[in-house]
Each structure stands twice: as structure tokens, then as C-alpha cells.
Amino acid sequence: MHWIAEFYRSTPGKKFVMAVTGVVLFAYVLLHMVGNLQIHLGPEELRGYVRLRYAAPGLLWTVRFVLLVAATLHVIAAVQLTVRNRGSRPVRYAVRRYREADYASRTMIFTGVAIAAFGVYHLLHMTFGSVHPEFIRSDVYHNVTSGLHVPPVSLLYVAASAVLGLHLYHGLWSVFQTLGLSSPIYDSWRRAFATVFSLVVTLGFGSVPLAVLLRTL
Amino acid sequence: MRLTLYIWRQKSTTDKGRFVKYEVENASPEMSFLEMLDMLNRQLIERGGEPVAFEHDCREGICGCCGMVINGIANGPAGGTTVCQLYMRHFKDGAVLYIEPWRSRAFPVIKDLVVDRSALDRIMQAGGFISVRTGSAPEAHTILVSKETAELAMDAAECTGCGACVAACPNGAAMLFVAAKISHLGLLPQGQPERDRRAQAMVRQMDREGFGGCSNHRECEAVCPKRISIRFIARANRDFLRASLFYSKSASGKAGATGKTKRCFEK
Structure with missing residues (x-):
């Protein structure tokens, strides 16, 4: 176990943990998005999806456990790396101009914190129902349509989708680099891969609150 | 003007x-x-x-x-x-x-615009070398290196240790420097015996010096006078990962040119 601790103590080690947990979280995000999109098919299809989700409690709790571990490690490593990075330049530049670093790459910690905060709100809203005024435990379709009926809430969901997209725009490109996966054969596709999937995730998640909002306004 | x-x-x-x-x-x-x-x-x-x-x-x-x-x-x-x-x-x-x-x-x-870049020298001392006997130069054709590999190694070896990568990095990371050094030796046959030890030792020293971590902002590549590619960072990450998984000798240990020990199952 000694070598794992030593590996994690290094900055590339922490980055490796960020990358692997990031891939796990991204896989879940994709699954979750495909599930959400069922709402466009109608109430019955969405309920069918939810029944499927609860059909195997063992699997459901395994996924939840893996997610919780991945999210926790992702956050801890991110905080440790950010503290380290901030400490590496005690005297800041008076003038700073970036040549390559884009908005997404420079705001990873902020978009990350925003996504984590939204995740907590989202769980309280749609899973536990404690901040949902008309929550009915067994009726997901009702919870979504009534919950997103309120424009500020709906817009918050749209904004969260966009922020997640921004986070993935850098993360999905960066992950190859951190895991050491770089080759002239596919390097030119990495940017396209990250752009397409961050757009898919933003539009996929954003389409639900927008659809509820536009139909009910 | x-x-x-x-x-x-x-x-x-x-x-x-x-x-x-x-x-x-x-x-x-x-x-x-x-x-x-x-x-x-x-x-x-x-x-x-x-x-x-x-x-x-x-x-x-x-x-x-x-x-x-x-x-x-x-x-x-x-x-x-x-x-x-x-x-x-x-x-x-x-x-x-x-x-x-x-x-x-x-x-x-x-003083003024002059900074002390000894931290980069200490990283080199930790592992940026190959251990060979000195003496007269060996016949150049005894060890064959393909043109592609030789050129790639040269691309990395162009690094002058100027520190622009550190200066430009939003995180103050030295990864481009370290990656260039790990890669230029790691690509060549002469660098193989110490490849794992080198990757670990140089990364450890980099961390000890207080540099930040790489977030793949690509600012280093943009200002590097020798235009060294961040592909070498991916390569160094790969070497470091491989060394961490399969190589047990701690970086502070004295593993020589032939002192490569694979980690078996620890008791």
C-alpha cells in the first residue's frame, strides 16, 4: 500500500486520480442524460426507465457507491491541487496575458465547485424532495414537470447544464494528456471529441428544463 | 522609437x-x-x-x-x-x-529581473542523466537509433532550461521542463536502464521544489523558445505512471544503472 500513498503524494499522481474519477463521473453523466431524455417520449416511457433503474437494487447501490467514491476523490484531489497551484506563485504578475489557456481551462475549479453545489441541490430537489414543494416519491414525471415549472428553477438547471459543458470542454480534452494518452494518430481528434461531447451533454441536459418551461410558459 | x-x-x-x-x-x-x-x-x-x-x-x-x-x-x-x-x-x-x-x-x-533557477538544476541532479563509464567515445554505430526516434529525442533535448514554461504556467508548474528531460533520455537506448527511476526521481524533486501541477493549459508550449510540444508531458505522465506501478525502488534509493527492481507482491 506504501506505493499508492507515495504515488498519490505526487502531483501527477493526484492528476491521475482526477482523470480516472473524471472518466467515471463522465460515464455516469452520459447514462443520466440518456435516461433524462426519455422524458421527451412521454410519462410512460420515463416511468419505464425509472422502474428499470430500481429493478436491480444491488446494481443501483453499487453505482451510487462508486459515484460517491469517485466524486469524493475528484473533489479532494482538486482542492489539494488548487491549493498547491495557488501557492506556487506568491507574487502575482502585474500584467497577465494568456496565449493558449482558454476560459474553460482557467475556471475548472469554479465550474467544479458550481457543479458540486448544483449536485447537492439537485439531490435535495429531485431525489429526496426536501426542497421540492410538490414532491411525490413515486412519480418522477410529475416531480420533473412540476419542479421545473418554476422559471428560476428551470433556468438554474439550464445554467448548470452549460457550466457542466464548460467543465467537460476542458476535462475531456485534458484527460488524455494526464493519462499519458497522446499520439499523433488521434491527437487532432481530441479537441473535436471534447467539443462534441460537452455540447451533447449541455444540450441533452438543458433540453429537459427548456422543454418543460416552453410548454408551460 | x-x-x-x-x-x-x-x-x-x-x-x-x-x-x-x-x-x-x-x-x-x-x-x-x-x-x-x-x-x-x-x-x-x-x-x-x-x-x-x-x-x-x-x-x-x-x-x-x-x-x-x-x-x-x-x-x-x-x-x-x-x-x-x-x-x-x-x-x-x-x-x-x-x-x-x-x-x-x-x-x-x-535582483531586478534575475531569478535563481537552481531548482531546475536540482531536478536534473535527481535523475536527468545516464550512468555510463567515461572514456573514449564509442563507435557511433554500436547502438542503432531510428531517425524518427533520434529526431523526437532531439525535439525534447532542445530544452535549454530557461524556465519560460514555469513563468507562463497559470499554476507555476515545471512539467514541460521535466517532461522534456524525462523524454529525451527515455526515448534513447542509453536512457532505458534508469528510465523508471528517472521519471520518479525527477517528478519527486519537482514536487519538493514547490512547483505547481500541470492542468494542461498549454501556456508553456506557447512561450517555449524551442516550441517543445506538450506531447512530451503526456509521455512523461505515462513513464511516471508505469514507474509507479511496476518499479519499487524509492526515488531516494540508490538504484544504479542495473539496479532496476520490479515490485513483486509486497508482504
């Missing part, structure tokens, strides 16, 4: 430092940036003032001494060059320029 310069003046490492404004007149577009600073210094000396300290040696763009941050960009706006090879024609007449030293916890300012 007329220029307004705000130059970082700092008497010593412990001094707080501040910007001082200088007006430069009669600069010629053909001057290099360092020649422009030479002219300013001559004027300062004639007036009995203290000249601006900046590091310089070859003035041919190969030694890696003359780094400074000009208007927020390491080595100035031209890209792919050192400051000595940056010419005043890259600037507009009447330009206002902020000139700062490399800013990093690991690079303490010695």
Missing part, C-alpha cells in the same frame, strides 16, 4: 520590490530587446543610477538565460523566441511595457 517601461526593481531576494517607470527615447526597431535595455542601462549609469539587472549570456537564443515577462507574456509577444532574439520592431512606437521577472515560488528573485 519612444517607449514607456515599467520595470520590476528589487534590490535582493528579501526586498519587496516595485515597478519603476522609465522613458526610453531613440530606440531603434533593429535593436534587440536586450540592446534596448543596454541603452537604458547606459543612460542610468551616466546619470549615476543603478542599472537594471537582467541575466544574459549568448544573445543567440540558445543559452536560455535571458528570460523575462513582457506585458504578461513570457519572452514577449513574438512567440517561439528568447528575449535576446526579440526585436523592437515587434513593438509599436510609444508602447507601454511592463517588464517582470519569472514569478514562481521555486525561482526566488536575486
Whole structure:
């Protein structure tokens, strides 16, 4: 176990943990998005999806456990790396101009914190129902349509989708680099891969609150 | 050319430092940036003032001494060059320029624009070498290296250790430097025996020096005078990962050229 601790103590080690947990979280995000999109098919299809989700409690709790571990490690490593990075330049530049670093790459910690905060709100809203005024435990379709009926809430969901997209725009490109996966054969596709999937995730998640909002306004 | 310069003046490492404004007149577009600073210094000396300290040696763009941050960009706006090879024609007449030293916890300012880059030397001492017997040069064809590999290794070996990558990195990381050194030796047959140990030892020393971590911002690649690619960072990550998984000897241990030990199952 000694070598794992030593590996994690290094900055590339922490980055490796960020990358692997990031891939796990991204896989879940994709699954979750495909599930959400069922709402466009109608109430019955969405309920069918939810029944499927609860059909195997063992699997459901395994996924939840893996997610919780991945999210926790992702956050801890991110905080440790950010503290380290901030400490590496005690005297800041008076003038700073970036040549390559884009908005997404420079705001990873902020978009990350925003996504984590939204995740907590989202769980309280749609899973536990404690901040949902008309929550009915067994009726997901009702919870979504009534919950997103309120424009500020709906817009918050749209904004969260966009922020997640921004986070993935850098993360999905960066992950190859951190895991050491770089080759002239596919390097030119990495940017396209990250752009397409961050757009898919933003539009996929954003389409639900927008659809509820536009139909009910 | 007329220029307004705000130059970082700092008497010593412990001094707080501040910007001082200088007006430069009669600069010629053909001057290099360092020649422009030479002219300013001559004027300062004639007036009995203290000249601006900046590091310089070859003035041919190969030694890696003359780094400074000009208007927020390491080595100035031209890209792919050192400051000595940056010419005043890259600037507009009447330009206002902020000139700062490399800013990093690991690079303490010695004076004005001169920083101490010994941290990079200590990283090299930790593993940036190959252990071979010295003597007369061996016959060049005893060890064959393909042209592609030799060129890739040369691309990495171009690194002069100037520190621009650290200066430009939003995280103050030295990964491009470390990756270039890990890669240029790791690509060649002579570098294989110590490849795992090297990757671990150099990364450990990098962390000890207080550099930040790589977030793949790509700022380093953009300012590197030798345009070293961040592909080498991916390569170094791969080497470090492999070494961490399969190599047990701790970096502080004295694993020699043949001292490579695979980690079996620890009891």
C-alpha cells in the first residue's frame, strides 16, 4: 500500500486520480442524460426507465457507491491541487496575458465547485424532495414537470447544464494528456471529441428544463 | 522609437520590490530587446543610477538565460523566441511595457529581473542523466537509433532550461521542463536502464521544489523558445505512471544503472 500513498503524494499522481474519477463521473453523466431524455417520449416511457433503474437494487447501490467514491476523490484531489497551484506563485504578475489557456481551462475549479453545489441541490430537489414543494416519491414525471415549472428553477438547471459543458470542454480534452494518452494518430481528434461531447451533454441536459418551461410558459 | 517601461526593481531576494517607470527615447526597431535595455542601462549609469539587472549570456537564443515577462507574456509577444532574439520592431512606437521577472515560488528573485533557477538544476541532479563509464567515445554505430526516434529525442533535448514554461504556467508548474528531460533520455537506448527511476526521481524533486501541477493549459508550449510540444508531458505522465506501478525502488534509493527492481507482491 506504501506505493499508492507515495504515488498519490505526487502531483501527477493526484492528476491521475482526477482523470480516472473524471472518466467515471463522465460515464455516469452520459447514462443520466440518456435516461433524462426519455422524458421527451412521454410519462410512460420515463416511468419505464425509472422502474428499470430500481429493478436491480444491488446494481443501483453499487453505482451510487462508486459515484460517491469517485466524486469524493475528484473533489479532494482538486482542492489539494488548487491549493498547491495557488501557492506556487506568491507574487502575482502585474500584467497577465494568456496565449493558449482558454476560459474553460482557467475556471475548472469554479465550474467544479458550481457543479458540486448544483449536485447537492439537485439531490435535495429531485431525489429526496426536501426542497421540492410538490414532491411525490413515486412519480418522477410529475416531480420533473412540476419542479421545473418554476422559471428560476428551470433556468438554474439550464445554467448548470452549460457550466457542466464548460467543465467537460476542458476535462475531456485534458484527460488524455494526464493519462499519458497522446499520439499523433488521434491527437487532432481530441479537441473535436471534447467539443462534441460537452455540447451533447449541455444540450441533452438543458433540453429537459427548456422543454418543460416552453410548454408551460 | 519612444517607449514607456515599467520595470520590476528589487534590490535582493528579501526586498519587496516595485515597478519603476522609465522613458526610453531613440530606440531603434533593429535593436534587440536586450540592446534596448543596454541603452537604458547606459543612460542610468551616466546619470549615476543603478542599472537594471537582467541575466544574459549568448544573445543567440540558445543559452536560455535571458528570460523575462513582457506585458504578461513570457519572452514577449513574438512567440517561439528568447528575449535576446526579440526585436523592437515587434513593438509599436510609444508602447507601454511592463517588464517582470519569472514569478514562481521555486525561482526566488536575486535582483531586478534575475531569478535563481537552481531548482531546475536540482531536478536534473535527481535523475536527468545516464550512468555510463567515461572514456573514449564509442563507435557511433554500436547502438542503432531510428531517425524518427533520434529526431523526437532531439525535439525534447532542445530544452535549454530557461524556465519560460514555469513563468507562463497559470499554476507555476515545471512539467514541460521535466517532461522534456524525462523524454529525451527515455526515448534513447542509453536512457532505458534508469528510465523508471528517472521519471520518479525527477517528478519527486519537482514536487519538493514547490512547483505547481500541470492542468494542461498549454501556456508553456506557447512561450517555449524551442516550441517543445506538450506531447512530451503526456509521455512523461505515462513513464511516471508505469514507474509507479511496476518499479519499487524509492526515488531516494540508490538504484544504479542495473539496479532496476520490479515490485513483486509486497508482504
